[in-house]
Amino acid sequence: MVNRRKFIRTASLGSLAGLLAKDVLAAEASVSNGPVVISTWDAGLAANRGAWEVLGNGGTALDAVEKGVMVTESSINCCVGLGGNPDRDGFVTLDACIMDHQFNCGSVAFLERIKHPVSVARRVMEKTPHVMLVGSGAQQFAVAEGFPLESGALSPDAQKAYTEWLKKAEYKPVINVENKAHGPFAPAIMPTGEFNHDTIGMVALDAKGNLSGSCTTSGMGFKMRGRLGDSPIIGAGLYVDNEVGACTATGQGEDVIRVAGSSAVVEMMRQGLTPEQACKKIIERIVRIKKEKVKDIQVAFIALDKKGRAGSYAIHPGFSYAIRTTKGERLINAPSHFKKTS
Template identity: 50%
Template sequence: MKRRHFITKSTLSYVGLSLLSNPLSAFTINTLNFSEMTQHKSDMFPLTIATWNFPNASKKAGELLANGANALDAVEQGVMVEEADVRNTTVGKGGAPDRDGNVTLDACIMSPSGNAGAVVYLKHTSKAASVARKVMEETPHVMLAGEGADLFALQQGFEKEELFTESSKEAYKKWLEKKEYKPIINIENHDTIGMLCIDKNGDIAGACTSSGLSYKINGRVGDSPIIGSGLFLDNEVGGAVATGMGEAIMKSVGSFLIVELMRQGKSPQEACEEAINRIIKANPNYKEFQAAFIAVNKKGEIGSHCIQKGFSYVKYQDGKNENIPSSYNF
């Protein structure tokens, strides 16, 4: 037997004997590498990032984290700021209606444990992310829709609200004059607040809430409440949230894709770029809409990428907000 073959055979025999004596040893290397990947720098946390420039929302979440709140409480309270802001016509109360004049809200939330809750076509309360959390914590389900979601919200103590405001009614009347449906990039595509929080313990939680595309078809649901599309996280790896044209994001399962790419070793930035490139490849009309992602890993590294110029995200860290323009393809 040649010396090279003898060494190879001997090495393989040794590995085989080692596995027989300790079956779990086959997983030791992977576990060690994964542990290294999930190590984080404590001086990076707490940390909050959110889609678009929503400084009040990120400040609320960031201050809660600084005072010792956990990631789940902080992310819920953070997005609630925009849900309650009637000047924001893409989230919560005052959101733009569908073509038939219905204001409907969609939201989801995820905890560090991987548990999740969501609501779609919610019509009678602005606190969509909080109702989603109740679905997660008080039911055996992940998602409730329509009348069932509204009834559940009332049963959980949420007050019934009128989501249509005077300003949104006036905008709707003006839209009815021409009834044109052509979402304006970075305006009507600007339809979501997605937020990720990492608390002082390094635990990640996320939320995503929206009133959806302006003047959508009655009954349309986008990516925002869909776990894996609008939001996904794995507390051992990181998290991602999306905004923009929900149909394209749903078909790519973009947020889940980003987390899996980070699990494989890609940085958050590399993962976001890959997710956008896949959307572009699958949609010949990609120049007609916006899609954007932000992501963070367990080290506190952040990534963001979008199709069209104009998207930004806000980061709250060490007591200050920073609005950061995203990289883009076009």
């Protein structure tokens, strides 16, 4: 039922060929000798490089996780940024959050026509007494802070996908379709509109031993207008506790919210579990809640603990995450609750 992507495509990966492998690293990666950044999906490779421009020069994890996901926000893809698929009324709405090592956090949701929602979320954190701003208020704040108001027009790919979707007007996500959407030869958005959900989530540990995280998305393509998932919600899509670790989520946001996913993973690490074990515990909790319906959804967590160990776990096989350390960059196949059947 689930197709796993091929992690090496020699024509496009070039200089990465020596660093990437089909099953690289153990799921628990010890990287305590230097900074580390991890992020979701294939898109995380480019995002991690952006973050490493900060981390590799001794910068803070907070600056790194902002700069890293801005790379994805600037790209044209189905799931992140203004080039993403619209809601069912034809408007692209963006959600993002950011959190530092001192429990400071900021979030924006249902934000339109602003290129970098993660940066607006950081301004909310640093310049207001609030954690979250939404809708027109978030946009008003962004403009007041000097963020330009972009065109509200859909990108050509998004317009094509939306036009195709309108023929049936139904929401039907495909598990792990992001593997195809983010691949080196993939189009930005398929005309069928099937690439219609996900995020870029990132957590990092800097040279001073401090953690931070970020998460940004255009949400479910063709969602009901006003729908929010887990990505802008501190404790669901992202959580950071500098004494313990950090976690971010990807997949169907409603089911991450049900279990306060990222904060729950961090609490499992607080109790002594490794990042992978902690992610597995919360995935198993979602499986118990969803019962037979779990076959139709994907959720995955990635986590980083204070020791610099990374781990992940997913409901279905096929999820991968990107890691960058002083030793190089890699993609890792996350273990999953269900096993590959073909």
